Amino acid sequence: MIALLAAVLAVVPSAHAGPSTRWDNIGPNGAGGYLAFAKDVAYVLPGAGQQVFRSGDRGRSWRQGRPFPEMRGAALAADPARPDTVLVAGYEGGGGAGTVLRSVDGGLSFSVALRTPSEVQDVAFGGAFSYAASAEGVYRGVGGLTWSLLPGSPASAEDVQVVGSDLVVAAGGVVHVLRAGKWSSVDVPADKISSRGDVVVARKFSGGVHLSVDRGASWRAVSGPWTSSWILYGGITANGWIQVQTLDGHFISADLGATWKRTDAVERVDVYTEIGSFPDMPDWQWVYGSGGVYATADHEHFKRVGVPGAHVLALAVSGRSIIAGTMQGSYRTDLPVVAQEWDFDGSAPPAIGNRIGALAARDGVVLRGRNGYRGSQDTIFVERSLDGGRSWVTNAEMPGNTRSLVFDPVVPGRVYLGAYLVNAFYVSLDGGLSFVQRVHSPLRGIKTIAADAGGIWLADAGGLYRSTDAGLTVKQVLPGRMNSVLVDPRDSRHVVAVGQNSVFVSFDGTSFVEVPGVSAEQLSAIAMSPSGVLYLGSISFEGSSKGVLRSSDGGRSWTVFGGPDVERGVESLLVSSDGRTLYAGTVSGSVHRRSLG
Known part of the structure; x- marks a missing residue:
């Protein structure tokens, strides 16, 4: 397992620096951050939220983007059809206003695509559209441009997921669904949502984890071998595993919550924030945890990935x-x-x-x-x-x-x-x-x-x-x-x-x-x-x-x-x-x- 991880993330050496007028980022890969994947391209937005790192070789080397214009990012998304198109959601310093930044050069530079009265907390791509979640509701754009507020969308939107032809949103602490042009709300606690196919997982720090297998039409509470009601992480990964992390530890279910396996993830990478995968490698997952970004195939063995964004x-x-x-x-x-x-x-x-x-x-x-x-x-x-x-x-x-x-x-x-x-x-x-x-x-x-x-x-x-x-x-x-x-x-x-x-x-x-x-x-x-x-x-x-x-x-x-x-x-x-x-x-x-x- 360790040898395979090392091979996947092996770094290709570069020549010793000769006379040059440019700077080379030589590491260390000492920062973690929010994740986005498109084809074989990976993006990381470090916790400082002021630039994006891009890897076109699955994490072997990284390119550092330029600083954002007066804005701190809190989430990002990459267009699956155009991997060099990236959106970053965040807020402008001092005034509380929100911003969506757009890049078409793989995160090297960004321009303002949308300004909102309040912080934008999430962005997503789905089909021909892009989405942004804010206090005013959910905005929809085309390729990250020409945004407008979706009629009837819920206020205090925190997280947005495109699930097939539907939209599932965490807003006001509960789940909202846009299906066939109509919004509905469900009394399911949620501040974060993840999905795979028709399966949707909603979690809330103090509200537990809930599961839907029909794109948010019906829900059931997820229970397992934990006693703590504080949910540090809950979601579904690209290979269909339900993952829950509480104060009692980290748990995985490969059968939609019927049985659970406890892992050593907390001891190895601390608290999970986000999990992502390359589209063609669903069994290899990248974890953004307190200690940085790690790659794993079983959440027992980890290889540090990170990006060269350390202070x-x-x-x-x-x-x-x-x-x-x-x-x-x-x-x-x-x-x-x-x-x-x-x-x-x-x-x-x-x-x-x-x-x-x-x-x-x-x-x-x-x-x-x-x-x-x-x-x-x-x-x-x-x-x-x-x-x-x-x-x-x-x-x-x-x-x-x-x-x-x-x-x-x-x-x-x-x-x-x-x-x-x-x-x-x-x-x-x-x-x-x-x-x-x-x-x-x-x-x-x-x-x-x-x-x-x-x-x-x-x-x-x-x-x-x-x-x-x-x-x-x-x-x-x-x-x-x-x-x-x-x-x-x-x-x-x-x-x-x-x-x-x-x-x-x-x-x-x-x-x-x-x-x-x-x-x-x-x-x-x-x-x-x-x-x-x-x-x-x-x-x-x-x-x-x-x-x-x-x-x-x-x-x-x-x-x-x-x-x-x-x-x-x-x-x-x-x-x-x-x-x-x-x-x-x-x-x-x-x-x-x-x-x-």
Whole structure:
């Protein structure tokens, strides 16, 4: 089973990056999302809901679409007859209005096809028509265009399914059916509906699962070996299996609910959100669960699919391993990267408490700062790997969250750990096995620590600070919010501090000159190549950012080095030791690679 899954999802290697002006999305496949299939094309809309990923080779590789125009998606559908036509349902930020976006280039770009007064919660294709469910009722379009509200359609529509020549809708908490031009309602609880042939399954979180074998004309309640009334998932898959997930576990029935089999799905992929299949492979199902997207043939054995849409907070290289810290754990793969699928540090990460905010590597040792919870307290867990990020051991824990870990370049065993949510940072003298706290009342939250032979620099929400005694005392050098700081390893007098929109540069280690207006977007991480070229990330929370900026004069001036592939924003940057490759950890596009020649 595992070998077959691996063969189905094998990734075709690509060549090592040569000189190029474009970015390559190299993974990791660290995001799940809502699913749509048409012929041999798969689409995934990650939970962030701001772009679509497309695979034309059944999940072997993925192409990232451009960010949506001022809208967050909540559902998508692909036209079975025209696989490159895709609809996304969602809402516009701030006003509560709804939108349907339409793409005819396989999700690469979208335009607004329909605007509604309230959020659009679902879209579907059926026959020659397309449908959208919203608070006003059900809209019908032709190929995703020329929409109009269906007369008599129920208000508060949440989910729409085309079942043969009929329409079955979850609206107002119950089932509604459009048959032969007439609407009828049934007192069957429903917020989600799925169908196969004439069989329809309706489920509601607190209302159970109900089954119809005549396209919604009559219904019966589904019962099984569970006692919980909270339905986490309920539906029918393309091969005819009824699936129910409750607080008691995950159950499958191959005979319309007559008998049931319990699976280990909850332990392996956590809570199901959606299941989908390629039309010609109904027995192979993709599951969107809390841990991402997985492929399975029995809901006992799973192969992680995912899409390269992870939020990458940190990057590190150790030996032949490159490691990415994300919102759901860390991933690693060998250099040079040839596949979007990387090794994952767990099979089913918890929904909270597995955010990797910082990474540091030296001499075969990798440290990571994992932001989680101990009880109700925000806690940093410092974990150590001696095998390039393949396995981890927890060494220490302390209050706060972290975005910065750094080895002292001079003193063996000394490690600095930045913290926010507490006015302190931490110092280790034994290589990260234990830490002591350095409390300083002016600190408001450290984003980055940079170390040199003379001490450390702290980029803090309250300013740039300097310490020359391992953090026993700190002195403010610059006021204002600082997001990052870098010391030139070739000359410690050259320091670059990054504010919200400005850059501050020093060439004597004491006085700084501001370079204002570097970007209208928030500036983030900074990195330097061996030759001294600087790269700076930017993040936009509305629209698109410049992605990456570049400076060849030590930070005095900057030019755009980004592009549409990284315009959602860059959280972390890493230049290879040979200076030939730049890696950018993005907000929702995993890691992008660009050749530097």
